[in-house]
Amino acid sequence: MLESILLMERSARMLQVCLLIVLILLMSRLGLTWQHYALGIAAGFGIYSALDLALLQFRAHLHSVAYATFALLGSAAYNLAVITWAVYFLKPRDEKSVDSLPSTDLANWNDALTEQVDKWYQR
Amino acid sequence: MVSTLIILFASGFCLLLVWVILHSGLPPIRSLGDWEANKHEVDIDAFRLLLESAEEQYLRRSLPPLEFRVFQRRRLKLALRSLDLVGKNALMLMKLGQLAKAGANPKLAQEAEELIYGALRLRVNLLLVQPYLGLKWLFPGWTVSVPGFALPYEELLSYLNRVREQRRWDLERILMAG
Numbered sequence: 001m002l003e004s005i006l007l008m009e010r011s012a013r014m015l016q017v018c019l020l021i022v023l024i025l026l027m028s029r030l031g032l033t034w035q036h037y038a039l040g041i042a043a044g045f046g047i048y049s050a051l052d053l054a055l056l057q058f059r060a061h062l063h064s065v066a067y068a069t070f071a072l073l074g075s076a077a078y079n080l081a082v083i084t085w086a087v088y089f090l091k092p093r094d095e096k097s098v099d100s101l102p103s104t105d106l107a108n109w110n111d112a113l114t115e116q117v118d119k120w121y122q123r
Numbered sequence: 124m125v126s127t128l129i130i131l132f133a134s135g136f137c138l139l140l141v142w143v144i145l146h147s148g149l150p151p152i153r154s155l156g157d158w159e160a161n162k163h164e165v166d167i168d169a170f171r172l173l174l175e176s177a178e179e180q181y182l183r184r185s186l187p188p189l190e191f192r193v194f195q196r197r198r199l200k201l202a203l204r205s206l207d208l209v210g211k212n213a214l215m216l217m218k219l220g221q222l223a224k225a226g227a228n229p230k231l232a233q234e235a236e237e238l239i240y241g242a243l244r245l246r247v248n249l250l251l252v253q254p255y256l257g258l259k260w261l262f263p264g265w266t267v268s269v270p271g272f273a274l275p276y277e278e279l280l281s282y283l284n285r286v287r288e289q290r291r292w293d294l295e296r297i298l299m300a301g
Contacts, residue, residue, distance in 0.1 A: 014130060017137045024140040046141035050134040057130045097226035098155055098219060101234050106216065106241035108167050109209055113248035116174060120255050 006056060013053040020046045040088025048081035152218040161215060163208035173202040188264075195263035203256050210249050213242040229297050240287045 020042065052074060059070045150161040172178065183191055216238055223235035259265055 010130075014133065017133050021133070021137055021140060024143075043141050046137050050137040050141070054131055054134040057127055057134075061127065098223040098235075099226070099228075099231070100155060101219065101223055101231065101238055102155060102158060102216075104212075104216060104238070104241070105167060106213065106238070106245055110241065110244050110248060112167055112171055113245065113252050116255075117248060117251050119176070 006059070010053065010056045013049045013056065016045065016049040017053055020049065037088060040085055043088075044081040044084040047084060048077055051077035051080070150215075152215050153222070155219070158215055158219050163212055165205050165208050165212070170202060170205045173198045173205070183264075192263040196260055199256055199260045199263070203253065203260070206249055206253055206256070210246065213245045213249075217242045233291065233295075236287065236290050 023042065024046070055070055055073050055077065058065075059067070150157065152158055152161070179195065182194060186194060220235040220239040220242065223238075224232045226232070
């Protein structure tokens with residue numbers, strides 16, 4: 001019974017870690033900006049699920065270490081995530097609103113890069 | 124044993140990515156002044172010249188193959204460095220656009236939307252151009268086109284356009300109402 005619960009928990013954590021990896025990679029590669037809170041929430045879940053997954057895996061193999069130690073380490077991982085969330089939600093945000101926007105050459109760069117894409121990639 | 128290694132690798136990679144997103148390496152952008160202080164000046168004409176086909180052909184004809192490869196690699200490295208800086212500029216502009224959108228001025232929010240769209244499109248273009256330049260750096264004499272990327276690229280651009288149009292209509296509705 002305990003083994004099936006641990007297996008289910010490990011599967012859930014693995015899924016969570018994989019989803020977070022895909023989310024973070026896509027956001028970073030496309031340069032989508034994280035909202036302040038979303039970043040904190042994702043970081044907290046990332047820390048917790050990654051540490052918990054590693055602990056569950058070690059628990060299955062390191063029989064010399066007491067279960068109580070793993071239970072304590074699991075709680076510590078969750079506390080670390082809670083601290084991350086708390087820091088993000090309690091820290092005052094010092095962002096001011098912007099009154100005007102700068103003129104940029106983004107359009108020129110986009111044209112230059114589209115030229116290169118058209119040249120290299122077959123249509 | 125293999126599953127243990129995969130699981131530990133996944134958890135380590137997840138922690139690494141969390142570290143990367145928390146420490147993006149970009150300076151914090153909180154105002155227009157921050158952008159002015161941290162933006163990178165990159166010459167677009169110099170970039171075009173670095174990737175000019177005629178220049179490449181001329182170098183290929185005039186230099187011995189080994190020297191051509193060394194020289195071409197230097198040009199590509201410079202082009203990649205330029206793109207890296209332009210990508211960072213785009214990220215900072217996106218952040219600035221988000222700040223402008225958060226303000227109460229709907230007209231400015233519309234301009235910010237355009238800015239974010241331009242920066243996002245640039246990042247999509249970079250996704251295609253940077254790997255190609257990386258391949259060219261590995262094989263400097265390579266002149267073959269890469270097949271199979273056209274459809275997702277066009278679809279992604281048309282999706283971005285649709286999102287932009289939708290957001291523009293929403294903002295116009297707010298302007299009309301307010």
